[in-house]
Amino acid sequence: METMTTATKTGSRLSSPLANVSSHSPLMIVGGGVIGLSIAFECAKRGIKVTVVEKGICGGQATGAAAGMLAPYSEIGEDPDDFFTLCQQSLKLYPDWQQEVRTVSGQDFEYSESGSLHLAFHEADELALESRLEWQKDWHVQAEIVRGEALFRLEPHLTKAAVAAVYYPDEHHLYAPDYVKALQTACQKLGVNLVQEAGEVRFKAIEQDGVLLVTEQKGMFSTDQCVLSSGAWTSFFEGDVHVRLPVVPIRGQICAYQQGQEKIKHIIFSSQGYVLAKGNGTIVCGASEDIAGFDTSTTEKGIDRLVKWSRHLFPFLKEKDPFHRWAGLRPATQDGYPLLGRLRHMPSVIVASGHYRNGILLSPVTAKVIADVVEGRQPNVKIDMFDPHRFQ
Ligand SMILES: Cc1cc2nc3c(=O)[nH]c(=O)nc-3n(C[C@H](O)[C@H](O)[C@H](O)COP(=O)(O)OP(=O)(O)OC[C@H]3O[C@@H](n4cnc5c(N)ncnc54)[C@H](O)[C@@H]3O)c2cc1C
Structure with a gap:
């Protein structure tokens, strides 16, 4: 999707000439916290060309502040539901996942x-x-x-x-600031294009088969699919995607x-x-x-x-x-569960946000679920409960 002359123009607050598209990437991820970088790592492992575009520094927000606990059994005291299953699945993925991140990055993050x-x-x-x-x-x-x-x-x-x-x-637990650094290095080693200090990223135009993104500092990007993993700032995109994302x-x-x-x-x-x-x-x-x-x-x-x-x-x-x-x-989010999945009315946009107290724990399972969604596959955990349309 190189040009977007027939694109639906969104009410973006940013404006920049359409001719200035810096690059095209099959997959773009907005937000370089643990969620965005984990998805980038998993997608890159699957051979997908990925660009991550981050307003500031990767891991500079919630992720860098986290205590790094992988503790669903202590955190969830109520009866189990699909959220408990998601957390448990992620905990089970951790031993292999963290090993992989360590091996690819060559960096340690005190997994204890x-x-x-x-x-x-x-x-x-x-x-x-x-x-x-x-x-x-x-x-x-x-x-x-x-x-x-x-x-x-x-x-x-x-x-x-x-x-x-x-x-x-x-x-178990890990040291979150080092974990996110290792994810960043692992992504780079797999060829992920990391664009940091881009300033605010906004949708300029959205089509059924692609998105045009404009950044304050790093120009414009076009992509076939865009994942929104912008953490606590995700609701700022509500106006662009015409769906409530109450994070x-x-x-x-x-x-x-x-x-x-x-x-x-x-x-x-x-x-x-x-x-x-x-x-x-x-x-x-x-x-x-x-x-x-x-x-x-x-x-x-x-x-x-x-x-x-x-x-x-x-x-x-x-x-x-x-x-x-x-x-x-x-x-x-209002119900405490993440938003995970593709927007039905804008299939080029996928949401992966709202991980609240458990984003570090949920990073491997989110990465695998969203990589499946990107590839058009059915994830092997139930995600209906995390439908990004559920607050509409
Ligand atoms: C004190 C504290 C302790 C915690 N302890 C734990 C714990 O022990 N275990 C656990 O599992 N979880 C814990 N958490 C929760 C965990 O930190 C979060 O769930 C997780 O970091 C969320 O990751 P994220 O990638 O969605 O968000 P973030 O890390 O906030 O990343 C979102 C990124 O998107 C970027 N961004 C936003 N808007 C835009 C835009 N328009 N354009 C470009 N980029 C944008 C931001 O700059 C940011 O870097 C804790 C959180 C806190 C605050």
Whole structure:
């Protein structure tokens, strides 16, 4: 699709002469976070020529801020649905996927098979954990309840106020800023064209068989298919694609301590937050969920709550202050589920956004599902529930 003289002109706020098309790519991905880069990596492996166009720096938004936990069993306490299956499928893909990213990129990102402990402080909490375990057994989740001495053997510095925990050996974590760097390198090694610092990217024109994109800084691009993986900014494209894409930014504030003598071995979950130790010698403690528009600053109140709670979980942290605090914008939809699939009225546009709290976890499965959609294949996981038209 070189020229777009018959194209449907969208109400784009940007304008640039049509003659200035910089290049044509069979597949273009808008957004270089973990979702866009994972899709690019998978598509490139399948032999598709891909261009990723990123407003700023790849991984510079939600992805770079993430704690990097791969923890669907701790995160999803309710009955299972297709979202649980999607998360579980992604967790199962991780061992091979991360190996592949490491091999192709030649870079490490502290993939740690730590396991996790989901804590209970009262008998009533224990009952809730037991009923969670009941349904998770039907889904072949490896889990057991540990109490008293057994719990403190697993996590010696944990507060003695904890009465029990569910131990999930299959929940792991990685260092998200390095993961996204490795994905970036892996993409480049497979020939993906990464266009960073492009400024705002907008649709200039959309046809049944292609899209014309205009960028603030890097000219115009044409493509046969375009994937929107623009995270918390996805709703800005609603006017262009004529469908509601209600993705809103939910700020997550998070902080880190320098690790000392005392080691934390697992991801520790509680109703008020989580604590985990990274391979780089830090202890990460997260995270708030607040609405602050597109503001990525931290607040005293947000961080103080995390500090109080992390010191409650690990009393040795009373001796320390966080040396680093940051925040990122989780892309959240109204129902909390991602938007995954092709737009029926504009088949050249595919949406992959709204991964909210689980974008790092969901990166391999999203990559495979969207690569299947790009190739016109039926994905081997159910995605009806994630239909991007469902808010219409
Ligand atoms: C504090 C915190 C902790 C988290 N912890 C975890 C965790 O432990 N495990 C987990 O699985 N998930 C976690 N998450 C969630 C996870 O970070 C997100 O779900 C994931 O990063 C979303 O990835 P994304 O690629 O969709 O979005 P982003 O990483 O935000 O990437 C979207 C990209 O699109 C670009 N963009 C936007 N608009 C345009 C445009 N018009 N043109 C061009 N580019 C554009 C942006 O610049 C951005 O780089 C956490 C999030 C936060 C904030």
